[in-house]
Amino acid sequence: MGRAPCCDKSKVKKGPWSPQEDTKLKDYIHKNGTGGNWIALPHKAGLKRCGKSCRLRWLNYLRPDIKHGEFSDHEDRLIYTLFSSIGSRWSVIAAQLPGRTDNDIKNYWNTKLKKKIMNFISTNHQTEKPLHHLESVNCPSSNYSYPTSSSVTTVDNHPVLPSDDHGYINVDMETYRVKDNSTLFMLEGDAQAADDCSSNSDGRWHHVYGSGAFDAHNNMGGLKTSNSYMGVDGNYCEKARGCYGDSTMEFSLEEFKKLISTNLCSSNTNNNLNVFVDELKAEENIMYY
């Protein structure tokens, strides 16, 4: 014997919501709130709908703070990063993207973002270049010269590297800092984090987001495990390549396919999620200085 249905399916309307139904639901919730009981709500609101259907309609469409429209590059990266860390926990991912719903993100991932990333990886595998292959050709300014050892100062015994106007740097060391204008932007990690890469695609600082578990030793959070890195949009990674090594090439198509099919999700990464997200937010603050 199965579970009892939440409502009498023969007496409730199914399918797309009409504008009249939307209005009824919105009006009722504005006046009375949800009352903490979705099952009872449709009857009180005069709707011939299942409570679950009302809840879904409100949360995914009618709520006033819902954000419609295109996902930004930053949202893309955040989704990808979180998916890499925790798998298809859409509600957790949605909680980090204000105005976006889990359903929205799930649809976006399944229909667009996944393909976008797959295409990006396959394209880059066809033009594979060696790691740490520095290409000044990808830098916006061909006049830019990478800092020499004499131009490197230190803070707390760590080197501080100047960047060009666009934030490009050339770094190849285990622990480093980047000084950009008056802001000290610290990228500090353990030996593994040597491959961390900072780039900019739109005039602001970004990290290249990593794939895999959060690295507790990496102060910037969650950017580095194994040797897998990638940005979400081609433009972003193309420029990242210009500043430091072609680390995106280390992420294989097979690895990514595996990630998607297994919904990589470990308790270890879950424990670190909040820290990870805080770090991402901290990073955002730096990005928009």
Add this chain to the structure above:
DNA sequence: AAAAGCCTCAACCGCGCTTCC
């Protein structure tokens, strides 16, 4: 212009978890 195929996304479904009595 029409048919076929593809894509998007709102909505549904079922199940696990939590809360309440």
Add this chain to the structure above:
DNA sequence: TGGAAGCGCGGTTGAGGCTTT
């Protein structure tokens, strides 16, 4: 303490719009 009710989540579906042939 156990069972019922409700909530919330992730997977899936299908209608409708769009693109291609």
